[in-house]
Amino acid sequence: MKLYGALLSPFVRKVAVVLAEKGLDYTPARGGPGVTDAEFLAVSPFAKIPAIDDDGFTLADSSAIVHYLEAKYPSPPLIPTDPQALGHAVWFDEFGDTIFAASGLKILFNRVVGPRFLGLPVNEALALEGEAELPRIFAYIESVVPDDGWLVGEAFTIADITVASMLCTLRYVGYGSNASAYPKTAAWHARALARPSWQLVQEKEAALMQRILPDLANA
Ligand SMILES: N[C@@H](CCC(=O)N[C@@H](CS)C(=O)NCC(=O)O)C(=O)O
Numbered sequence: 001m002k003l004y005g006a007l008l009s010p011f012v013r014k015v016a017v018v019l020a021e022k023g024l025d026y027t028p029a030r031g032g033p034g035v036t037d038a039e040f041l042a043v044s045p046f047a048k049i050p051a052i053d054d055d056g057f058t059l060a061d062s063s064a065i066v067h068y069l070e071a072k073y074p075s076p077p078l079i080p081t082d083p084q085a086l087g088h089a090v091w092f093d094e095f096g097d098t099i100f101a102a103s104g105l106k107i108l109f110n111r112v113v114g115p116r117f118l119g120l121p122v123n124e125a126l127a128l129e130g131e132a133e134l135p136r137i138f139a140y141i142e143s144v145v146p147d148d149g150w151l152v153g154e155a156f157t158i159a160d161i162t163v164a165s166m167l168c169t170l171r172y173v174g175y176g177s178n179a180s181a182y183p184k185t186a187a188w189h190a191r192a193l194a195r196p197s198w199q200l201v202q203e204k205e206a207a208l209m210q211r212i213l214p215d216l217a218n219a
Helices: 010-021 036-045 062-072 085-115 125-144 158-173 184-195 198-212
Strands: 002-004 027-029 049-053 057-060
Touching: 002 010, 002 036, 010 062, 010 085, 010 158, 010 198, 036 049, 036 057, 049 062, 057 062, 062 085, 085 125, 085 184, 125 184, 158 184, 158 198, 184 198
Parallel strands: 002 027
Antiparallel strands: 002 049, 049 057
């Protein structure tokens, strides 16, 4: 399977962790903001990452891909089937991909991705707007993470993966885990990152970051 996009993206990392949880490997493929390769545009019609090519079956959007992978490779389950747990898991996935990412990516895009990769000027006003939105989001996460275990039910699910992945991306712009302000979030995030799946992805991500953004790699 080809996975288009870089692990700096919370959405790409989310799919990479899901693949690793399910014991599946992938070949990284070129895609992302500014990439206009015909191959990439064929799999991702709006040029967004991630996208996959699984033996000729192509799909874009991290949540669409995760649902596809869950149906094709159901073990271990990462999307609950109990109605309330399913509702909560979809909520956290949606919250991570929209509310949290909308604020966090204002910072990443306007201070890092735009200026470093797309020749755009730093847009400090938008980055500051994102920063101003984060405390409410961090307070919400701190209020819902459990003292032990995972966001929804007993098992590690897509809810944990999506929200934790956004936090991983934010550490490159100075907003990683903050144990003194958000101790429950920091402990839950550390639990997620300690999983063998996440460690595997983390190794690939560290190598990539050394190559593309060495000054941020050890953030
Ligand atoms: N809802 C989509 C969001 C994908 C997305 O916006 N990815 C960003 C990178 S983090 C992107 O490709 N941006 C390029 C663009 O919007 O042109 C998903 O979950 O995959």
